Amino acid sequence: MNEEATRRRATVHDVAKAAGVSLATVDRVLNGRSGVRAATAEKVEEAIVRLGFSRDLNASLMARARDLKVVFFIPDGSNEFMDSLAEAVARRSMLALSDRMHLSTRRIRALDAGSLAAGLDALDPRDCDCAVIVTSEEPEILAAVDSATRRGIAVMTLVSDLPGSARKHFIGVDNVAAGRTAASLLGRFLPQGGKVAVIAGSLHLRDHLDRLHGFREVLARDFSALELIGPLEGHDERAETQALVAKLLTDHPDLAGIYNLGAGNMGLVTALEAVHNQTSPRVIAHELSASTRAGLVSGAIDVVLDQNPDGEIREAIAAARALALGAGRHVATDPIEIGIFLRDNLR
Template identity: 80%
Template sequence: MSDEAARRRVTVHDVARAAGVSLATVDRVLNGRPGVRAATAEKVEEAIKSLGFSRDLNASLMARSRDLSVVFFIPDGSNEFMDALAEAVTRRVGQALSDRMHLSTERIRALDTGALAAGLDALDPRTCDCAVIVTSEEPDILAAVDSATRRGIAVMTLVSDLPGSNRRHFIGVDNVAAGRTAASLLGRFLPQGGTVAVIAGSLHLRDHLEAPRRFSSDSLCRFFQYRATRPLRGPR
């Protein structure tokens, strides 16, 4: 690619030409809409990567007849972390308006999957573009996520993932890596072996489940036995 071409911003037209598809197909892939064969979608993704295409959100929003609407479903209750998440969304409301995005928050009773599923089912794609959810992995939630996706609403999981669903993206830490790190550190703290108790809030939440699984099965845990029968011994 010449210096002049490198300076020119890559557009969807460039992606379409490189992938050998129509602009409509590129648009479907970018927006996660159905109707594109897996092999075709892969060509588009490869073109995006090779060209270094970066979507211009402002230009995309200008082409729309309305602003982007995003709703966050966050558990309610006494969890300070969830309260902090809700407050962070509220602080961004004003700034997001300048980018033509409307942010709102719905507080759902913690682990009430029925209420969350009902909330997702009630979303209208004419007024909602994206739902960000914190939830456990239950059949009614998976069904609601898939239904919202089919209606054209992008669903993103926050903190705890739903890899078996049609959610668009996951926002959070790699809990498997976190568990591996914890195992490595405790292996150093307990060089002579010991007993470790792992406390989780709920094993219905994937983020609470993945880390302990990696923690207990990782080869870095060979320094100690994983049992919950005696108190945790600290570093010596």
């Protein structure tokens, strides 16, 4: 019964009245049109703050007869995780359309900074309000992000951040926590201690390094009975990872655990299933995919840590809307939680 909240939201009319100016002037201020004296603009800004006015995004999009356009740049190649990001975008496209958002996806060559930078440079602000990119840290891309931002396109980073750039927001998991979680689980799986091997894709990738860091930290702190082997580098390649794991199993018949913190899970599962038996090591891998699902079901993999691509896309869309109405404001999104999957809670 309390706070019935019958008070309407403030509109542009309210702002005009409160600032003692006309609707046209408020409109000029709100949409950054010229021809307003600094003193007048100030009055309007003050009224906006005082009334807590926020543009009605839906009415705004409707008036412009225009959808909010978001372009996702997602690496192409054989990376199943990137595919599931693209699928998540596709899955939400229809629903987003009914909120006047138009989502589109551009697949770019993986690790090809030039092509991503070119894609960003080619964006026309009339065709794109917000660009969402998955990228590694390259000066070339940093420059392209800053340029797009200057042209009025909000840029958001997904999965991996681009610190020092003009990107408006970052959406991704805490990879250090992911590594810690892997260690915490493996440690509990192996109360009697033993050898644990760590396989990374590349020690030049920020997310892989973060996971390794978290893993080592918890292993050292809580599970001194575990002996770390590696990190080895499988370069996220199926064949290379498979050979690596096969050699590991041969060289260390008593291997107690494996943490594959990179991709290349298809090779991992193949090598494990070749020798699967009761004394097989406990295995933790990253990202739910056809390969890792199969590994969970067959028992080759015990746990998969998942970045929740669908949730990341959901939050990216929400953030794009938020960015659309507060040009400079800070945008808050729900944190993306690391999903932990066993055979028994597979979706």
